[in-house]
Amino acid sequence: MPLTRRHLLQQLALGSLAMASGIASATATAKTALPALAASSDPLRRIIAINWAAAETLLTLGVSPLAISDGGYYSRRMPTAALPPQVLDVGPYWEPNLELIKELQPQLILSDQMPPSIERALKGIAPTEVVDIYPAPGSVWTSATDFMTRLAARLELQPQAAAWIAAGNARFEELRGQLAQRPQPPVCVAVLNQDGRHATVYGKRSMIQDVLDRLGLVNAWQGPSSTMGIALIGIERLAENPDAHLLYTEIPTTSARLQSLRQVNALWENLPAVRRGNTLELSKFFPYGGAAATLNLAEWIAAYLNGRGENEHV
Amino acid sequence: MSEPAIHLALANQKRSYGPGIWALVLILLATLLTYHGLQALMPSTLWWQGLWNPDLNDARQVLLHYSFAPRLLVSLMVGAALGLAGTLFQQVLRNPLAEPVTLGVAGGANLGLSVATIWAPGLLVHGLEGVTLVGAGLATLALFGFAWSKTLSPLRFILAGMVISLYCNALNSLLVLFNHDYLIDLLLWQAGSLNQSGWDGVTYLAPRLAVAAIIAGLLARPLAALSLEDQNAASLGVSLRTTRTLSLLVAVALSAFVTSAVGIIGFVGLAAPAIARLSGARTLRQRLIWAPLMGAALLCLVDQCARELSRFVGEVPAGILTAVFSVPLLLWLLKRQRSGGIVSSSRSTLRQLNNPGRLIGIATVLLLVLAIPAIGLGLGMHGWQWSNPIDLSGVAQWRLPRVLGSLCAGAMLAVAGFLVQRMTGNPMASPEVLGASSGAALGVMILFLLVPHPQALMVPAASAGAMITLGLLLWFGWRSAFSPERLLLTGVCLTTLLGALGTLMMASGDPRMTLLMSWMTGSTYHVDGPAATTALVVAGAMLIVSLLLSRPLDLLTLGNGSASALGLPLRLSHLAILLTAAVLTATATLVVGPLSFVGLIAPHIARRLGIRKAAPNILLSAIIGALIMLLADWLGRNIAYPWPISAGLLAAFIGCPYFLWLMHRERT
Numbered sequence: 001m002p003l004t005r006r007h008l009l010q011q012l013a014l015g016s017l018a019m020a021s022g023i024a025s026a027t028a029t030a031k032t033a034l035p036a037l038a039a040s041s042d043p044l045r046r047i048i049a050i051n052w053a054a055a056e057t058l059l060t061l062g063v064s065p066l067a068i069s070d071g072g073y074y075s076r077r078m079p080t081a082a083l084p085p086q087v088l089d090v091g092p093y094w095e096p097n098l099e100l101i102k103e104l105q106p107q108l109i110l111s112d113q114m115p116p117s118i119e120r121a122l123k124g125i126a127p128t129e130v131v132d133i134y135p136a137p138g139s140v141w142t143s144a145t146d147f148m149t150r151l152a153a154r155l156e157l158q159p160q161a162a163a164w165i166a167a168g169n170a171r172f173e174e175l176r177g178q179l180a181q182r183p184q185p186p187v188c189v190a191v192l193n194q195d196g197r198h199a200t201v202y203g204k205r206s207m208i209q210d211v212l213d214r215l216g217l218v219n220a221w222q223g224p225s226s227t228m229g230i231a232l233i234g235i236e237r238l239a240e241n242p243d244a245h246l247l248y249t250e251i252p253t254t255s256a257r258l259q260s261l262r263q264v265n266a267l268w269e270n271l272p273a274v275r276r277g278n279t280l281e282l283s284k285f286f287p288y289g290g291a292a293a294t295l296n297l298a299e300w301i302a303a304y305l306n307g308r309g310e311n312e313h314v
Numbered sequence: 315m316s317e318p319a320i321h322l323a324l325a326n327q328k329r330s331y332g333p334g335i336w337a338l339v340l341i342l343l344a345t346l347l348t349y350h351g352l353q354a355l356m357p358s359t360l361w362w363q364g365l366w367n368p369d370l371n372d373a374r375q376v377l378l379h380y381s382f383a384p385r386l387l388v389s390l391m392v393g394a395a396l397g398l399a400g401t402l403f404q405q406v407l408r409n410p411l412a413e414p415v416t417l418g419v420a421g422g423a424n425l426g427l428s429v430a431t432i433w434a435p436g437l438l439v440h441g442l443e444g445v446t447l448v449g450a451g452l453a454t455l456a457l458f459g460f461a462w463s464k465t466l467s468p469l470r471f472i473l474a475g476m477v478i479s480l481y482c483n484a485l486n487s488l489l490v491l492f493n494h495d496y497l498i499d500l501l502l503w504q505a506g507s508l509n510q511s512g513w514d515g516v517t518y519l520a521p522r523l524a525v526a527a528i529i530a531g532l533l534a535r536p537l538a539a540l541s542l543e544d545q546n547a548a549s550l551g552v553s554l555r556t557t558r559t560l561s562l563l564v565a566v567a568l569s570a571f572v573t574s575a576v577g578i579i580g581f582v583g584l585a586a587p588a589i590a591r592l593s594g595a596r597t598l599r600q601r602l603i604w605a606p607l608m609g610a611a612l613l614c615l616v617d618q619c620a621r622e623l624s625r626f627v628g629e630v631p632a633g634i635l636t637a638v639f640s641v642p643l644l645l646w647l648l649k650r651q652r653s654g655g656i657v658s659s660s661r662s663t664l665r666q667l668n669n670p671g672r673l674i675g676i677a678t679v680l681l682l683v684l685a686i687p688a689i690g691l692g693l694g695m696h697g698w699q700w701s702n703p704i705d706l707s708g709v710a711q712w713r714l715p716r717v718l719g720s721l722c723a724g725a726m727l728a729v730a731g732f733l734v735q736r737m738t739g740n741p742m743a744s745p746e747v748l749g750a751s752s753g754a755a756l757g758v759m760i761l762f763l764l765v766p767h768p769q770a771l772m773v774p775a776a777s778a779g780a781m782i783t784l785g786l787l788l789w790f791g792w793r794s795a796f797s798p799e800r801l802l803l804t805g806v807c808l809t810t811l812l813g814a815l816g817t818l819m820m821a822s823g824d825p826r827m828t829l830l831m832s833w834m835t836g837s838t839y840h841v842d843g844p845a846a847t848t849a850l851v852v853a854g855a856m857l858i859v860s861l862l863l864s865r866p867l868d869l870l871t872l873g874n875g876s877a878s879a880l881g882l883p884l885r886l887s888h889l890a891i892l893l894t895a896a897v898l899t900a901t902a903t904l905v906v907g908p909l910s911f912v913g914l915i916a917p918h919i920a921r922r923l924g925i926r927k928a929a930p931n932i933l934l935s936a937i938i939g940a941l942i943m944l945l946a947d948w949l950g951r952n953i954a955y956p957w958p959i960s961a962g963l964l965a966a967f968i969g970c971p972y973f974l975w976l977m978h979r980e981r982t
Binding site: 089090092094098100102113118135197198224226232236237265268 | 370371373376377380381382491507509510511512513624625626627629692694695709712763764766767770772831832837839840841842845955956957958
C-alpha cells in the first residue's frame with residue numbers, strides 16, 4: 001500500500017494510531033501526529049459500550065471494548081477504527097441483553113439513554129454512564145470531546161485524550177485555513193433512501209452542521225430538522241439550491257438497488273449537483289459517531305473541496 | 315305539477331346532484347392547491363415548455379417535468395384505483411370496512427418488498443413491481459385458501475384478511491427490527507408516499523388502471539345483482555361465484571398495482587366509496603363512477619397538501635395525510651347515516667362443550683406448570699442453563715417480572731378482545747379497534763418528538779394518550795347510543811388516524827424511534843417489578859369485573875332488541891363493557907405495547923374450543939391469552955439469543971396460523 005501524505009493524514013484522523021504513529025513521527029507532518037496509545041496496565045478495561053459513539057471513543061483511546069451493541073452493523077456503518085474481532089455482541093442498542101451483560105462482569109457500562117427501569121438494572125450490574133453526546137446542546141465536536149475527556153479520566157488516559165483533542169482542534173483549524181483560501185460552495189450531506197425518491201439531510205444540532213460550521217462552510221440544507229437534527233425529504237428538494245455540492249452515502253447493502261434506480265431515475269440524473277458532477281459518494285458514514293467520526297467527516301469534506309479547487313486551477 | 319310530485323322531483327334532484335357537488339368541492343380545492351404549487355415553482359409562461367420539452371439546465375423545469383407533473387398524475391390514478399378497488403371489495407363482500415389494507419393484500423405486497431430488499435436486492439433491479447405483485451398474490455392466495463367455502467362468506471373473508479394482514483405486518487416488523495438500517499425506508503414505503511422521480515409510475519399505472527376499469531364496467535350489471543340475496547340472484551341467472559371471483563381478482567390486482575407503485579395508501583379505498591355512497595350515489599353503477607372520481611380528487615387534494623406541508627415540516631407521506639383528512643369527514647358522514655346492519659355476526663353452528671370446567675382446569679394447570687421453565691430455563695453465554703426461578707439475585711430478577719407481565723397482558727388483552735367481540739357482535743373486533751392502544755402509543759411518540767430525553771415520562775404519556783382516545787370514543791359512542799356498528803367504525807377511524815401519525819413519526823428517521831418500535835411490536839423487555847405487580851393487580855380486579863358482566867354479555871348475543879326486552883339496560887351495559895375493555899387494553903398496552911394479536915385470537919380459540927357462555931369464555935380466553943404470551947416471551951428471549959424478538963410478534967406467529975387453521979378446519 002503506497003503511503004502518501006494524504007493517506008497518512010487520513011489514517012491519523014481515523015484513529016488507527018497504533019499502526020501509524022511510528023511512521024508519523026518520522027515524517028514532516030509531525031505537528032499533526034497524534035501520540036501512540038498503548039493499553040496501560042490499569043485494571044479498568046472490562047467495558048461494555050452500548051452506545052456507539054462511546055465504543056468509537058474507546059477505540060480512539062486505544063481500548064478495545066469487551067462487548068458493544070449490534071456489532072455487525074457497527075462495522076458496516078462506522079467509518080473510523082475497525083472493531084477487533086473478539087468484541088462480543090450484546091444485542092441491539094434498544095434492548096441490550098441484561099443477562100449476558102451480567103455474565104460478562106463488566107467494570108463499566110457506557111449506555112444510551114434508557115428507560116429508568118433498564119438504567120436501574122444496568123447500574124445494578126456495574127457502574128453505568130449514560131452517554132449524552134446527542135442531541136448536543138451546542139456543538140457536537142465539543143460534546144464529543146468533553147465525553148472523551150471524561151471517559152479518559154475514568155480510564156486514566158487523560159494525557160492521551162488531551163493530546164488527541166488538541167491535535168483534532170489543530171487539524172480543524174488547519175482545514176478551515178485551507179478551505180478559506182478560495183470561495184466554497186454550500187455543501188449538503190445526505191443519506192439516500194433505497195426507493196430513490198427520498199433522502200435524509202441534516203440541520204441544526206447535527207454532527208454535519210457542526211463540522212460545516214467549524215470548516216467555515218455553509219450547509220445547503222437550511223430547512224427544518226428534528227430534535228436529533230435530521231430531516232427526511234423528497235430528493236427533488238436537493239435541487240432547491242443548484243450551486244450546492246452533494247456528499248451522499250447509501251447503506252452499503254442497498255447499493256445495488258440504488259445503482260439500478262439511478263439508471264432510470266430521471267430526476268436524480270437531472271439534479272443540478274449530479275448534472276454538474278458536484279457529488280461525492282461517502283463510503284461509510286454514521287451521523288451519530290464520536291469525536292473521531294466528526295473529525296473524519298471534516299477530513300472527507302475538506303479533501304473533496306480541496307481536490308475540486310486544484311482541478312479548477314488546472 | 316302537484317305538490318307531492320314537486321317534492322319528489324326535488325328529492326330526486328338533490329339525490330342525483332349530491333355526489334357531483336362533493337366531487338366538485340374536492341376537485342376545486344385540489345386544483346387551487348396545484349395551481350399554487352405550480353405558481354411557486356415558476357412563472358406560468360414556462361409551464362408548457364417545462365411539461366413537454368424541459369430545459370434540463372433549468373432546475374425548476376426539471377422539477378416540473380420529472381417530479382411535479384408525474385406526481386400529480388400518479389395521485390389521481392392511485393386515488394381512482396383505490397376508489398374502484400374499494401367499491402368492488404365492498405360490493406362483493408357486503409362490508410363497508412373492506413379495502414386493500416383490511417384484506418391483507420397491501421400487507422402482503424409490503425412484505426414482499428421487505429423480503430426482497432433484505433435478502434435479494436438483486437431482484438429489485440427489475441423494479442419493485444415484481445416482488446410486490448408476488449407478495450400481494452401470495453396474500454390473496456392465502457386469503458382464498460383459508461376463507462374459501464361453498465358460499466364464499468363475506469365475513470370469513472374479512473376475518474381471514476385481517477388476520478393475514480396482522481401476520482404480514484408482524485413479519486415485516488420483525489424484518490425491520492433485525493435490519494434496522496432499512497427502518498426508515500421500509501416505514502416510508504408503508505406510509506405511502508407519492509413522490510415521483512420520473513414518469514415510470516405514470517406509464518406503469520395508466521394501462522393497468524384502464525384495463526381494470528373496463529373489466530369493472532363489464533361486471534357492473536351482474537355485480538348489481540349481488541345486492542340481492544344469494545338465492546334471488548341465482549334465480550336471476552347470475553353466476554354468483556364467477557362474478558364475485560372476477561370482481562375480487564380485479565380489485566386485488568388494482569391493490570397490488572397501487573402498492574407496487576407507491577406503497578400502502580390506506581383509507582382511500584374505505585373513504586372514497588363511503589363518501590360517494592353517503593353523498594347520494596345509491597346504485598352500484600353510480601358508485602362505480604363516483605367512487606373512483608372521489609378517490610382521485612381526494613388523494614390529489616391530500617397529496618397537494620402533503621407537498622405544501624413538506625416545505626415546512628419535512629417529508630409528509632400522502633398515505634398519512636389521507637387518514638388525517640378522511641377520518642373527520644367519514645365520522646361526520648357516519649353521523650348522518652341511518653343505522654343499518656353494517657356488520658352482523660354469522661352465528662355459525664359450532665360444537666358446544668358440555669363441561670367447560672374441566673377444560674379450564676387443564677388449561678390453568680398447564681399455565682402454572684409452563685411458567686416454571688419459562689423463568690428457570692434459558693440460554694446463556696455457555697449454552698442452555700437452568701437457574702433458580704425464585705432466586706431474585708440471579709437472572710430471575712429480570713425474567714420473573716417479564717413472565718408475570720406477559721401473562722397478565724395476554725390475559726387482559728384476551729378478555730378485552732372477548733368483551734369487544736361480544737358487545738359489537740363482530741368477530742373482527744379486537745382491543746386495537748378501541749383505539750386505546752394506538753392512543754397510548756401516540757402519546758409516547760409525541761413525547762419523543764417534543765422532549766430530547768423522554769424515557770422517564772413514557773408511562774404518564776401512554777396513560778394520557780389512552781385516556782384521551784377513550785374519552786373521544788366514549789363521546790362518540792354516547793352520541794350514537796353505543797350502537798355497535800358505529801362504535802366499531804369510529805374505533806377503526808381513530809385507530810387509523812393514530813396509526814398513521816405514529817408511522818409518520820417513526821419514519822422521521824430519529825434513531826430513538828427504534829426503541830419505540832420494539833415497544834410497539836410488543837416487547838416485554840422493559841417490564842420490571844412494579845410494572846408486573848400493577849399488571850397483576852389490574853388483571854385480577856378487571857377479571858372479576860368482567861365475570862360480573864357475564865349476564866349482560868350473554869343476553870347481548872340475542873341481539874339488542876331481545877336483550878332490551880328481557881330488561882337489560884342497553885346503554886348502561888354497553889358503557890360498562892366498554893369501560894372495562896378500555897381499562898384492560900390501556901393497562902396491557904402500557905406493559906407490553908399495543909399488540910392486538912392476542913386480543914383478536916385468544917377469544918376465538920376459546921369459542922372454537924366449544925365455549926359459548928360468557929363466564930367460562932372469559933376465563934378460558936384469559937388463560938389462552940396468557941399461555942400464548944408466556945410461550946411467546948420465552949421463545950423471544952431464546953430464539954435469536956442474545957438478540958431479542960418481541961413477544962407480541964411471536965404471539966402473532968403462534969396465534970395467527972393456529973387461528974387460520976381452526977378457521978380452515980371449521981368449514982368442513
